[in-house]
Amino acid sequence: MNELTEQELHNLAMNIVGKDLEKQGFEFMAVNSKLKKDPQFVCLKDKKLHFVVVKAISYPENPEEYDVIYMETMRAHAQKFKARTFYAGVGLANATDLEKPLIKNQDYIVNYNGIIEI
Numbered sequence: 001m002n003e004l005t006e007q008e009l010h011n012l013a014m015n016i017v018g019k020d021l022e023k024q025g026f027e028f029m030a031v032n033s034k035l036k037k038d039p040q041f042v043c044l045k046d047k048k049l050h051f052v053v054v055k056a057i058s059y060p061e062n063p064e065e066y067d068v069i070y071m072e073t074m075r076a077h078a079q080k081f082k083a084r085t086f087y088a089g090v091g092l093a094n095a096t097d098l099e100k101p102l103i104k105n106q107d108y109i110v111n112y113n114g115i116i117e118i
Contacts, residue, residue: 002104006056009102010035013056013090016112017041020088026050038074042083049083052115056090059098063089063111075118086115 004012014033018041021028026043033040039051053074057063066087075085091111094100102108 004102004104007035008104009056009058009092010054012092012102012108013088014040014054016090016110017052017054017088017115020112020114021052039078039085040088049078049081050086051078051081051083052086052088054088054090056092057111058101059091059093059109059111061091063091064113064116065089066116071118085118087118088112088115 011033018031021041021043024045026045028041028043030042031040038053040054041050041052043050043052051074053071055063055066066089071085071087078085092102093109093111094102095107095109
């Protein structure tokens with residue numbers, strides 16, 4: 001069985017958030033899929049810059065809880081660019097057994113409720 005690596009989980013979360021941002025009419029200026037390199041998305045919408053930090057969160061952690069101190073640091077950085085800051089936590093779980101890790105080519109459950117402004 002091939003478990004998804006941390007980078008693969010991160011890429012999966014980025015794909016989910018990217019599709020959501022696209023649907024909402026965001027225009028991508030920069031995309032960074034490297035782990036621990038934030039923000040993942042720098043986008044334009046209504047001529048305003050947006051920084052979006054994406055995190056893949058494994059079950060049973062709550063994908064809507066984030067590191068407040070870290071995100072405030074990111075927000076301070078974004079303000080230098082007159083950008084709005086968002087957090088996108090994507091909860092991921094194995095569809096057959098929530099307690100097991102995600103396996104390549106197997107079904108998974110997504111818990112994603114959209115971006116949260118910081």
